[in-house]
Amino acid sequence: MSEELLLPVPSVPPGDTGVAWLRSSVVRFSNGDAHTRRRALTERLLEGVHATSLDELATALGLPGALTDIAEIAPVYQPHEPTTAAADAAVDRLAVRRDEETAARIGLLVQAWAATNALAEHLRTGNPAPPVPVTRRAGGIVVSLEDHPFGHGPHACPGRTLATTIAKNTAFRALHHQDVPLVLPNAWDYASATALHAAGFLAVGTTSLGVAAAHGIPDGLGLAGEQAVALARMLADLPFPVTADLESGFGKPADEVAELIAHLGVAGVNLEDGRPHGLADPQEQAELIAAVKDRAPGVFLNARIDTHWLGKAREETADRARRYVDAGADGIFVAGLTEPREIEELARIAPLNVLAQQRTPKELGDLGVKRISTGSLLFRAALRHTVASAEAVRDGGLPEAFGYAEVQAMISRGTRSDAG
């Protein structure tokens, strides 16, 4: 199968306008010298491009706001598909110049749009099949991409890293807009994150207590920033969306927090308005949120509101929720929230996250909750089980545990970044 991917791609006739011009000018449908030249151009255009969403990618490629036109072109981009007048018009709108570089920019975005949305949908639903199932070669050969989801050989996808980040961000966002709430378990290290994913959880968060305590640092004082960021970086390479608890940004100025998040590679972050000695001024917190969303629009920002824990009035929680959402927060998280009417009220403002509690996911979903996190519960349960297991051994028993090989398999599946 890999050898078939090395064969020439189908050739396309020359074209002066519309989709025909695009096809005849891009790397995707070129062979030989034209492919070598256009491939180098494509790689140069992608060099240093940083984007957390497809919109941001369009801007980075010099085509801001182009996604509506791209969505028109993508379904008829392949030469075996008949083109449409709407797609031809879309190409002509975007083709400010008829040169290879302009075609390369449009082509990159077309390739990115269809495949990245397909990958995001597979991540959202846990579908392990390749998002682009087949590709074609000259002579009508159809090649399965089962073993090479990002292709192989000279035409292999040059956008893989970027695509994976954007798809994870897109999938994570979509997981907050479903009829049933997302049950989001919180990990404290690499092994716990991969074990949770292996058990079928489609996304994983981190727990600040777990990360801090594992390093012998007390939680909630902003002292475990280095460790939290190091873990987030490690988990960002996993092939599923990860969201990192960054407390209140560890005392850094807003622009530094924004820059950090833009380059962390995680699909989501939690930022809380609690401070070591009380609550942040809501305006200051809104400015932090706005700075992060400006710099990393594709990263899901879950704004934790700590009023409840600190016994503040109910109105203050709703007021802060509205301010944070106006500043760009994608979701709100009120830890300690259990009262049904207040849950319903806050759930109307934005996707609402609560901690796991007596009510079932179905009951919480009926109240409008979109995300249920376990917070530090799993870490505390693991600690308890560790002690109970040691006690069992001391008392002559053998506790239940994952097998050695099972753990090895979990962490290697997690690092399987060479699947293409």
Ligand code: HEM
């Ligand atoms: C930022 C997003 C993406 C960009 C910019 C991008 C760009 C490209 C480009 C320019 C090519 C043509 C390379 C050539 O012909 O030399 C390509 C090929 C390919 N891409 Fe992507 N792509 C993106 C996302 C994806 C995703 C999410 C997948 C699926 C998992 C994917 C799968 C492929 C495959 C399988 C090929 C090779 C096709 C073949 O050999 O016939 N791409 N990509």
